Amino acid sequence: MLASMVSLSNTTAFQCCNHHHKLLQIRASSAAPGVDLKNLESALAKKDSNAVKEALDQLSEVGWAKRWSSQPYVSRRTTSLRVLTTLGIKNAENLAIPSVRNDAAFLFTVVGTTGFLGVLAGQLPGDWGFFVPYLIGSISLVVLAVGSISPGLLQAAISGFSAVFPDYQERIARHEAAHFLIGYLIGLPILDYSLDIGKEHVNLIDEKLEKLIYSGQLDAKELDRLAVVAMAGLAAEGLQYDKVVGQSADLFTLQRFINRSKPQISKDQQQNLTRWAVLFGGSLIKNNKSLHEALMTAMSNKATVLECIQAIEKAA
Incomplete structure (x- = not known):
């Protein structure tokens, strides 16, 4: 905005x-x-x-x-x-x-980054290789939940992210x-x-x-x-x-x-x-x-x- x-x-x-x-x-x-x-x-x-x-x-x-x-x-x-x-x-x-340029760029970045980090975390030994990817993957869900419950907070994050353009x-x-x-x-x-x-x-x-x-x-x-x-x-x-x-x-x-x-x-x-x-x-x-x-x-x-x-x- x-x-x-x-x-x-x-x-x-x-x-x-x-x-x-x-x-x-x-x-x-x-x-x-x-x-x-x-x-x-x-x-x-x-x-x-x-x-x-x-x-x-x-x-x-x-x-x-x-x-x-x-x-x-x-x-x-x-x-x-x-x-x-x-x-x-x-x-x-x-x-x-x-x-939706800024919105899409923000969401794609969140999903892409967490997905990449999740794959890397999957290489950790033992239980860490299970729990860390799970926690990282939940970040995207949290972002979507915030957008549903409090759109203003998500919009503020998108506005801040838009400064990269x-x-x-x-x-x-x-x-x-x-x-x-x-x-x-x-x-x-x-x-x-x-x-x-x-x-x-x-x-x-x-x-x-x-x-x-x-x-x-x-x-x-x-x-x-x-x-x-x-x-x-x-x-x-x-x-x-x-x-x-x-x-x-x-x-x-x-x-x-x-x-x-x-x-x-x-x-x-x-x-x-x-x-x-x-x-x-x-x-x-x-x-x-x-x-x-x-x-x-x-x-x-x-x-x-x-x-x-x-x-x-x-x-x-």
Whole structure:
């Protein structure tokens, strides 16, 4: 699982200093003379979504937060898989199919390793040659039992194991930066994020939308906005990789929004909404490639939310 939306190593002293110097450069160069970011910084520290939105609106009025809420209007339209392919989405027909790459690799590794060790242990003398293979072989059964009783524990283990894939950390950054960027462009205040494996998320929502979600009163306009943000991570992966790995959480989030909307939409409309949201989100990512890449770098360097916003505006 790479992402979920709505509630994202140790380094040498030189690297820390260098990173701090870079962040100071971002802060100095992206804040225009006379622009005060203290209100925004304070609102982010308090995790007050209304205050964050007000601060960004004020910064937009004075000409600093130019990209904030620059895409406030989204309008759903009929979208085919062919259009997604034309955009550059790879294997568009498989986007809605949850990936089992990491799960399968983890389980095959457990079974393969325990099987190999069991064969070796069988060569031990006496009773050890019987009991040790038996104990090793039971590890696979324990793993399956844990998955049945407590799926969350197994998923945490799979997430940790997934770090062995060379592209996994880059996928997380690309995926979560897409949620962050599209939310920012659409006008949803970002409160925090994490790229930590197993905890990756971007927390972005405002109180008005939160109330509509919990009351099950999302209208079509708000559903469309949230759908684009929810599918942004999937779209970012689809533009870069042949297979999308982190779509499960995104699809779950989108389904949650659909279930909380009125009037309810049909299965065919849900499929079209998903395709359109991928198309719209993917188009925004392609059209703002430099912003997305700058944000990926900032997030990978564990920048604060304020520093991430400054990176976006500087890249713009």
